Amino acid sequence: MVLEIEEEKSVFFTGSAGTGKSLLLRAIINALHKKHAKKPDVISVTASTGMAASNIGGMTIHSWGAITPGMHNIEKLISYVKTCRPAHQRWKNTKVLIIDEISMVDGKLFDTLATLADRLRKKTDKPFGGIQLLVTGDFFQLPPVTQARQEPIFAFESAAWAKCIDHIVILKEVFRQKDSHFVDLLNEMRKGTISQQARETFKSLSRPLTFNDGLLPTELFPLRTEVEKSNASRLKSLTGTSHFFVARDSGSAPEDKKRRLLENMVAQGKLELKKDAQVMLIKNMDENLVNGSVGRVLGFYTMALASASVSTPVPSSAGPSSSSKPKSTSQETAATSSSKATTAIRNVQVLEDGHTPIEFSSITSPEKENASPSNGTPGNAKPRSKAAKDDELYPLVEFLTPQGKEIVLIMRDEFRVEDNEGKLLARRVQVPLVLAWAMSIHKSQGQTIQRVKIDLGRVFEKGQSYVALSRAASLDGLQLLRFDPTKVAAHPKVIKWCRELEAKEAAEAAGTAGQ
Ligand SMILES: Nc1ncnc2c1ncn2[C@@H]1O[C@H](COP(=O)(O)OP(=O)(O)OP(=O)(O)O)[C@@H](O)[C@H]1O
Numbered sequence: 001m002v003l004e005i006e007e008e009k010s011v012f013f014t015g016s017a018g019t020g021k022s023l024l025l026r027a028i029i030n031a032l033h034k035k036h037a038k039k040p041d042v043i044s045v046t047a048s049t050g051m052a053a054s055n056i057g058g059m060t061i062h063s064w065g066a067i068t069p070g071m072h073n074i075e076k077l078i079s080y081v082k083t084c085r086p087a088h089q090r091w092k093n094t095k096v097l098i099i100d101e102i103s104m105v106d107g108k109l110f111d112t113l114a115t116l117a118d119r120l121r122k123k124t125d126k127p128f129g130g131i132q133l134l135v136t137g138d139f140f141q142l143p144p145v146t147q148a149r150q151e152p153i154f155a156f157e158s159a160a161w162a163k164c165i166d167h168i169v170i171l172k173e174v175f176r177q178k179d180s181h182f183v184d185l186l187n188e189m190r191k192g193t194i195s196q197q198a199r200e201t202f203k204s205l206s207r208p209l210t211f212n213d214g215l216l217p218t219e220l221f222p223l224r225t226e227v228e229k230s231n232a233s234r235l236k237s238l239t240g241t242s243h244f245f246v247a248r249d250s251g252s253a254p255e256d257k258k259r260r261l262l263e264n265m266v267a268q269g270k271l272e273l274k275k276d277a278q279v280m281l282i283k284n285m286d287e288n289l290v291n292g293s294v295g296r297v298l299g300f301y302t303m304a305l306a307s308a309s310v311s312t313p314v315p316s317s318a319g320p321s322s323s324s325k326p327k328s329t330s331q332e333t334a335a336t337s338s339s340k341a342t343t344a345i346r347n348v349q350v351l352e353d354g355h356t357p358i359e360f361s362s363i364t365s366p367e368k369e370n371a372s373p374s375n376g377t378p379g380n381a382k383p384r385s386k387a388a389k390d391d392e393l394y395p396l397v398e399f400l401t402p403q404g405k406e407i408v409l410i411m412r413d414e415f416r417v418e419d420n421e422g423k424l425l426a427r428r429v430q431v432p433l434v435l436a437w438a439m440s441i442h443k444s445q446g447q448t449i450q451r452v453k454i455d456l457g458r459v460f461e462k463g464q465s466y467v468a469l470s471r472a473a474s475l476d477g478l479q480l481l482r483f484d485p486t487k488v489a490a491h492p493k494v495i496k497w498c499r500e501l502e503a504k505e506a507a508e509a510a511g512t513a514g515q
Pocket residue numbers: 015016017018019020021022023024138175176445446447448470
C-alpha cells in the first residue's frame with residue numbers, strides 16, 4: 001500500500017472493526033505531514049463526522065469543501081465555494097485528500113465532491129480533479145444518515161467511486177479483540193451468516209457483569225435521549241455532593257448560531273459530577289488515555305495538590321506524610337508531557353484509602369498551594385504561576401486503560417468550531433469528561449471500550465449492532481440483552497459489495513500465485 005500511496009494512486013483501505021484503520025491512518029497522516037512539511041496545505045484531512053474529524057485533527061468533509069448539506073445543484077455549490085476564499089484555496093491547492101469514516105459519506109455527496117474537484121481545479125484527464133484520495137472506513141458500520149429512514153446510498157455505489165479509487169486494501173488482522181473466538185463471532189455478524197453455535201454464544205452473554213472496582217459496563221443506546229435519562233438517574237442515586245462545571249463559552253458567531261454550535265459539542269455546558277460518578281474522557285491524551293477511556297471520579301482536588309502527588313519515581317526520602325503506603329498503580333512513573341495534553345495531571349498517587357492524593361511535597365492543603373512542590377513532577381500541568389492562581393477543584397479520575405489503571409486530575413480543555421475561513425465561531429472551555437454509565441452508539445464509533453452492555457431490542461438501524469458489539473475488547477467485558485439474529489444483520493448491499501470485493505481479491509491472488 002505504501003508503494004501505491006507513493007505512486008500517487010488513490011487508495012481505499014478497509015477492514016473489520018479493530019483492524020487498525022485509525023492507527024494506520026494516523027501514521028499515514030504523520031508521514032505525509034513530514035513529507036510535505038514545507039507545503040502543509042497540499043494535505044487535507046477530513047472525515048464524515050465532526051467527532052471522527054477531531055480524532056485525526058481534521059475537519060468535516062462538508063466544512064472542508066464548503067458544501068451545504070443536502071444541496072446538489074452543482075452551479076450553486078460552485079458559486080458558493082468561490083465566495084469562501086479558504087475553501088476555494090483548499091479545492092485548488094490540495095494534492096492529497098484524506099476521508100475517514102467513509103461509510104457515513106452519502107454516495108450522492110461523493111459524486112458531488114468529484115464533480116466539484118473537476119470543475120474547481122485546473123483541467124486534467126485524471127478523476128477527482130487530479131486529487132489523490134486516501135479513504136478509509138468500514139461499510140459494515142454506521143451508514144449515511146438519511147431522511148425518514150430512506151434507503152442509504154453508499155459511497156461505493158456512486159459513479160465516481162469506480163473511476164477514482166485505484167487500489168483497495170483489506171486489513172485482515174483484528175487487534176482490538178485478542179480472543180479469536182470473539183473475532184470469529186463478529187465476522188459472522190459482518191457476513192450475515194450467524195451459525196447456531198454463534199447464536200448460543202450471543203445468547204449466553206445476557207448474564208450480568210460484575211467487577212469489584214465500582215466501574216459498570218457502559219450501556220450503548222441508539223438514541224441520545226435514552227443516554228441522558230440513564231446517566232441522570234445513576235447520578236441522582238449517588239449520595240455525594242454535586243460539583244458543577246459550567247463551561248466558559250465565547251466566539252464570534254451571532255448569538256443564535258453560537259448557541260446551536262455549542263449545543264452540538266460533546267463537551268457539556270453544565271457538567272454535574274459527584275464522587276464515584278462513572279465518566280468518559282472526550283479528548284485524546286496519548287495511546288493509553290484516549291477519547292473513550294472510562295473511569296470513576298475519586299474526588300475533587302486543586303491542581304496544586306494533585307501536582308504535589310506525582311512522583312517520578314517515588315522518591316525514597318519523600319514518602320507519604322502519613323503512615324499509609326501508596327496504593328500501587330500500573331504506572332509508577334509520571335507521564336511525560338505531550339503537546340496535546342496540557343490539561344491534565346497524570347499518574348497522581350493516592351493513599352491506601354484509594355482516593356486521597358499523597359502529598360510528596362510540602363503542600364499540605366489547598367490553602368498552601370502557592371508553595372512549589374519539591375519532588376513532584378507535575379506531569380502535564382500548566383506552569384506554576386498559573387497553578388498558583390487556579391484554585392478550582394477538579395475531578396480526580398481513576399481510568400481503566402489497556403495498560404491497567406491510571407489516576408489523573410482532569411482540568412479544563414478547549415473545544416472550538418471554526419468557519420471555512422478559520423474564524424473562531426464558538427469556543428467552549430470545559431472539563432473534557434461526560435457521564436459514562438451510558439453513551440450513544442453513534443458516539444461510540446471508533447472507540448475501544450473495556451466493558452460494554454447492549455440491549456439489542458432497542459437497535460433500529462443496520463450497522464448499529466455491529467458497531468456496538470465490536471466496541472467491546474473482550475467477551476468477558478460484553479453483556480448482550482435480547483439477542484435477535486435479525487437485529488445484527490448487515491445491509492444486503494454491503495454484504496454483496498464485500499463478497500464481490502473479496503472474490504476479486506482472491507482471484508487476483510490466485511492469478512499472482514499462478515504466474
Ligand atoms: N498494528 C497494530 N498492532 C497492535 N495494536 C494495534 C495495531 N493496530 C491497531 N492496534 C490497536 O487495536 C485497537 C483498534 O485499532 P483502531 O481503532 O485503529 O481500529 P479500527 O480498524 O480503526 O477500528 P474501528 O473500525 O472499530 O474504528 C486500538 O487499541 C489500537 O491501538
